[in-house]
Amino acid sequence: MSDIRESFIPFRRTDIIDLCLQDGKLQGKDVQLFQDFCDLLAAFFHFRFHYTLEEIKDNYTVFNPNSDVQTLQNPSLEQYEEMENNVLQGFKYILERANYIQLPDEIIQKSLQEKSLINLQTDVDFDDFDQLYCYYRGDIDKIITLKKFKVFEQEKIIDILERVVLLIKFKGSGYFQAKxxxxxxxxxxxxxxxxxxxYFYKNIPKLDLDLLFPNIKTSMTWKDKLLFGVPAIGAAVPLVVRAIPNILLIIVAILLLLKADSVVDSIEVDQRKVRDIMPILVATLSLTMTLGGFAVKQYTKYKSKEIKFQKEVSDTLFFKNLANNSSVFQALVDIAEEEECKEIILVYYHLLTSQEKLTPENLDHIIEQWMMEKLGIHIDFDIHGPLNNLEKIRGKIVYEDNNEEQIKEVPLLSYDQQGNINILSLEQSKMILDYVWDNAFQYNGC
Incomplete structure (x- = not known):
């Protein structure tokens, strides 16, 4: 299990809102104002991530292996490279917003050398890939029970990645034609x-990550080869010993045809049997059936073992698959949208209810401690992301100055000269979000 504390909040946005309200620090009309603020915030980020998703989908079309639509005109090389870059940038953007972590290459390489649940010899040719990115969330230890020799049970601790996202772009057809x-x-x-x-998977053993690659080549381990080969050799020896007389008859018959009498005389075989065609035919047929039957039997055993291996791989991927290709973007955008909203709600709530000025560092500590007390989870809260989001949300509010109404454009969040964070009131914040939402489209020229 990794020692890295993750930023992912494993609870629903509605649960986080309920926890804030159950704190009792918001009273009267502020309760409804806070709920309205959260609703507007969710709608705003849903709209923003929908735009991100549409942009990714539009660029991904030419790379989608399952696409059922065509483009009116094939992109030029420059356009193709730009579209690929847009997909990759969008992919990284939503995964970072979803609080997923990029998996180091050495972990993937280690999975090719070591095994956890599926005991297979695997090989992945990474030269086949133009692009390769792997992200994960949730690195935990899990105790499982394995059966040994179909009778005995053994407990084993394995390192599990709760969610794994894999992006692979294969090289072009010219590369594989040359191969x-x-x-x-x-x-x-x-x-x-x-x-x-x-590919989007759940609960993948860290040492079985290699099974996720579509170009994986599987074979038996050296231990399985020994268990398969040694009995085969043991069974073949007595067959060969019993077949030696028939083999000698065939050899002598061939030598007689070649008129090698001197060599035939040195072999202790009844030459009357050799000159009689029937024993030779019987010997040939007997030898062919014996060795052929043994070969077929051993090959069938090998294929059965291979099919069993492939079934284990298929079961692993089938029952743990969450999404493929274009549907992965949709799933990740939903997660990213939820994470952004949960983080902003936590930041806004604690700034709103704090009795003292807070710096980003103070606020980060307060939120992590609050999450531990309320939910019993220890997270590495991403304080700068939600602060930046709140600072970028700007809108116009109406306020009174010398008994006159003034309209001013302000951000939801700002900083004073000492680095302390200032947040607008609930009414003003709701007014800002309402303004942003009303002005999301400016098609009427206003």
């Missing part, structure tokens, strides 16, 4: 060159 000339197995690919694949 196919060297190795025929690359002629039948289970993916489309040049396309971008996205």
């Amino acid at each position: 196919a000339k060297k190795n025929k197995k690359y002629q039948d690919l289970n993916f489309t060159p040049g396309k971008m694949y996205l």
Whole structure:
């Protein structure tokens, strides 16, 4: 399990709002004003992330292996590269907003060398990829029970990643055509060159991450090969010993045809049997059936083992899959939207109810302590993200100055000269969000 404290808040936005209200620090009309503020905030970020999603989807179309629509005109090389960059930037943006963490490359490489649940020898050719990004959330230890020899049970602690997001862009068809000339197995690919694949999984053992790659090659481990090979050799030896007389008959018959009498005389075989065609045919048929039957039996065992391995991989991916390709963006945007709102609500609430001025560092500590007391979770709260979001939300409010109404454009959040944070009142904040929402579209020229 990683020692890194994560920023993800594992509770619903509505639960966070309820916890704030249950604190009892907001009374009377402020309760309804706070709920209205949260509703407007959620609507605003839903609109903002919807725009982000639409932009990603529009650029992803040419990379989507499952796309059922066509473009009127193929993009130029410059446009293609720009669209790819837009998809990657959008992908990173929503994952960071969703409080996911990028997985180090060495963890993926380690999964190829070590095993946790599925005991397979695996190989992934990373040269096949133009782009590779892997993000995760939730690094936990889990105790599982395994059966040994189908009778005994054994407990094992494995490192689990609760959520894993994988983006892979394969190299173009020219690369794989060149590969196919060297190795025929690359002629039948289970993916489309040049396309971008996205996968979203749950509860993946950290050491089984290699199973998520579509170009994975699996084989038996050295231990399985021994368990498979040693019995096969043991069974083959007595068969070969019993077949030696028949083998000698066939050899002598061939030598007689080649008129190698001197060599035949040195072999202790009844030459009358050799000159009689029936024993030779029987010997040949017997040897063929014996060795052929054994070979078929061993090959069937190998294929059964291989099918069992593939089933384990398929079961792992099928039952833990949450989304693929374009649907991954939709799922991640929903998570990012929730996380942004939860963080802003927590920041705004604690600034609103604090009896003293707070710096970002003080506020960060207060929120983390509050989460521990209320929910029993220890998180690394991302204080700068929500502060920046609140500071960027600007709108016009009406206030009185010398008994005259004035209209002024202000941000929801600002700082004084000492670095303390200032937040607008609930009524003013609601007015700002209402203004922003009303002016989201300016199609009427106003």
